[in-house]
Amino acid sequence: MWEWCRRWLAKRFNVYSAKTDPILLYFLSIIDVRLRWFQSRAGNFDEAKKYILEEVIKRRDRLENSSPGIYTDSEAWTEAYRLERLMALLEPIDNLLYEIRLRLDEASAERVSAEPRLRTALSMAEANAFDNSRSPPELKPDGESMLRALLLEILEKTHWTTQRKFFARPIQISATRKIVWAGVFSFALFVLPYAWIYVDIYISRADQKIPTDFLVGLPFYTALTAGLFGAYFSRLLYIQKNAGNMSVGELKTARELTSIFLRGVVGMCGALVVFFFLRSGMVDGKLFPTFPRLSVMEGKVLLSDAVPGVGNAFGQDVGSVRQILPSPDLALLAIWCFLSGFSERLVPSILSTTEQTLGDAAKGGKK
Structure with a gap:
């Protein structure tokens, strides 16, 4: 009964709660599953990545269990998108190229205006990040940072487009x-x-x-x-x-x-x-x-x-x-x-x- 009254009052006075946002809860569940996958590979992480992983886990739990009124709907989604971008820093090297292509297809589906430019940037990054003189091509020492920066930019543009639609x-x-x-x-x-x-x-x-x-x-x-x-x-x-x-x-x-x-x-x-x-x-x-x-x-x-x-x-x-x-x-x-x-x-x-x-x-x- 108390839970029903609390939800009614929150809805009556337009108080946002992450627990009553089904889309956000599903998005956080996706992040939770990916974090568990990262935890299974945490043995290969350095100290910086382990710190990022712990921070993402804490911030995700804090957002999901936040009390009504702590976040507005836009603030909650901004925090959720921040968590997804932080997770891009944890993506394994052997999965970076696949993740970039997957995110580019998502950007195309969301009609991100910068999507053609990002595809051109991917072609240039592939040419510069890999040593094509070897078979199969190997990733250069500075290739990881190049691909990871591109993945972050794709996520930023996609999140900006989504947030803009939500605000507009x-x-x-x-x-x-x-x-x-x-x-x-x-x-x-x-x-x-x-x-x-x-x-x-x-x-x-x-x-x-x-x-x-x-x-x-x-x-x-x-x-x-x-x-x-x-x-x-x-x-x-x-x-x-x-x-x-x-x-x-x-x-x-x-x-x-x-x-x-x-x-x-x-x-x-x-x-x-x-x-x-x-x-x-x-x-x-x-x-x-x-x-x-x-x-x-x-x-x-x-x-x-x-x-x-x-x-x-x-x-x-x-x-x-x-x-x-x-x-x-x-x-x-x-x-x-x-x-x-x-x-x-x-x-x-x-x-x-x-x-x-x-x-x-x-x-x-x-x-």
Whole structure:
């Protein structure tokens, strides 16, 4: 009963305990088994290695049996990784090369950015650490220190990558949560006029017409909010896809409200540029909106058409449903403005193409 109360209080007040961390306990059990293997070979160790072995055993036991609150989760894992690096100093000479290759494969699985450089360093170390004039090649006197230093560097890079992921995960979650809320807010702004129309008609007379004054600024409003929504949607996908490659500083910047706000402003500015570019009439075709037709269309859908077989089977008129939708041109404008906020290259590409076209036209006029 007391043990249950202690664990409940530790969990309630967010007090970390190594005994309640199953992943850490398993990692410490791996270290324990390797230490026992080193103890079986301790007869070949010098005094320095024996001292390191005793220290690792004591520190491992101290970490595993530590009281709640002595370590934080990050401190506990930092200590566990320190023990693993100390064990690299005890690795037998005949097992060094195999251990290095094994750790390199682990670094590759953990997507350590320095893994290609470390493989190159291994090739150079093999060439310099062994005397290839003999058969089989023999390890040079200074070859052990060279290989052991490389093993330590591989472990350091792998541990750094793992610790960075552990530290960056809460920051990524915080940034994602804020961007999601910003995206939800921008989406609500985008659909607000249409929801307002539907609600107004629902609570008023069924034959009430759409207010004309309300539609005056609808295209411009749609363009800005579509760009805002596209910007936040793009940012959310980018964070989800590239969070593992982003530095901690970049993740911290991504979760700042000023950074999120500026990303939305950039999306709205891009949508504004596309709005006036399309309005200028410089491009034409079925893929581009015709501005005089930007509006909201109203129509009726017969229930017999919407649900085949209803009404006609009994020879009755089941009526119709009033339908209010954006015009095709307004939908095209919304798509273009959404893409301008979503794609960071669309607006610069449009401006670059326009600049080149105007430059060619100016050169042709001078001739």
